Amino acid sequence: MEYGISGYQSDYRLVRSEVVELAHQSIPLIGSEQVDQVYLLGMKEGDQLIYREITLVVENGVTGEKQFYPIPTARGMGGGIDVVDFTHNGQFDIGVYVFSGGTGSQVDYYIFFNRGKEVKLGFSNQLLEEKLKFQVTYLPNYQVEVKDLNTQEVTVLDVSRRSQDYLEAIYDERGQLKQDLKGVVAPVSHSSAIKSQNQQLGHDLVLTQRVLGRSHNDTLGYVHSYIGFDEGKYYVYQVKILPS
Secondary structure (H helix, E strand, C coil), X not given: CEECCCCEEECCEEECCEEEEEEEEEECCCCCCCCEEEEEEEECCCCCCCEEEEEEEEECCCCCCEEEEECCCCCECCEEEEEECCCCCCXXXXXXXXXXXXXXXXXXXXXXXXXXXXXXXXEEHHHHHHHCCEEEEEECCCEEEEEECCCXXXXXXXXXXXXXXXXXXXXXXXXXXXXXXXXXXXXXXXXXXXXXXXCCCCEEXXXXXXXXXXXXXXXXXXXXXXXXXXXXXXXXXXXXXXXX
C-alpha cells in the first residue's frame, strides 16, 4: 500500500481518502536552511465518521522525500498537530492528537521529538495515565472528594447547586449519603500546548481529564496536568483540580 499526500492506493485501486489535518508551515524541521511540511493524514470512505490508518507525514522541503510515522491510535474521529518546541532546544517537535473513543470525546496525544534528520515518537498520554491515579468519593453535605493517590492531596468539589432531583437521588433530607457512591476520573479529553512555565523558550503540554460522578454525562470537575520535558523525558510539575 502506498500512502500519498492526495490519497491512498491499495490493491492497485484508487480509494478516496481525506486529510484529517494539514499543517503547512514554513518551518526548518529536518534541516536548518530549508522549509519542510508536516501532514497528518487518515483514510475516510464515504460518509463514515471514523478516519483510519492515521499517519504523520514529514516531507523534506528540498528533496521532496517523505517520512511516514503511523500513529498508535490508528482510528479516530479526527485530529490535528502542534508544531512547537517541547524540548526547549530551539527545534520544532510535533505533537499529534487524535479524537478517539466511541464519540470522539477521548483524546490520545503523542509527541514526536525532533532528532535533526528525523522525528521519533517519545511520549504518549497513556504513559501519564498509567502513573496518575485518582480516587473520587461522594461525601456528606453535598461534597465530592477527589484524592490524588500519588501525592495524597485532596480537593473537595461542591455539588450543592445541582438539581433537586440529582441531590435527592444521592442524599437524604439531612444531607447524608443514602449509600456509598464513587466516581471516576475519565481518560484525557482535551490537550493544549502552552508557553513554557519553567523555561524561557518552548512549550509545555496540558492534558485535561473529566471528573465523573454518577454517569459519563455527569461532569463534576476537571483534572489539568501540566507536563514539561527535559532531554526527552517528561515530568508533571503541577496538577490542578477545578470544578466544572
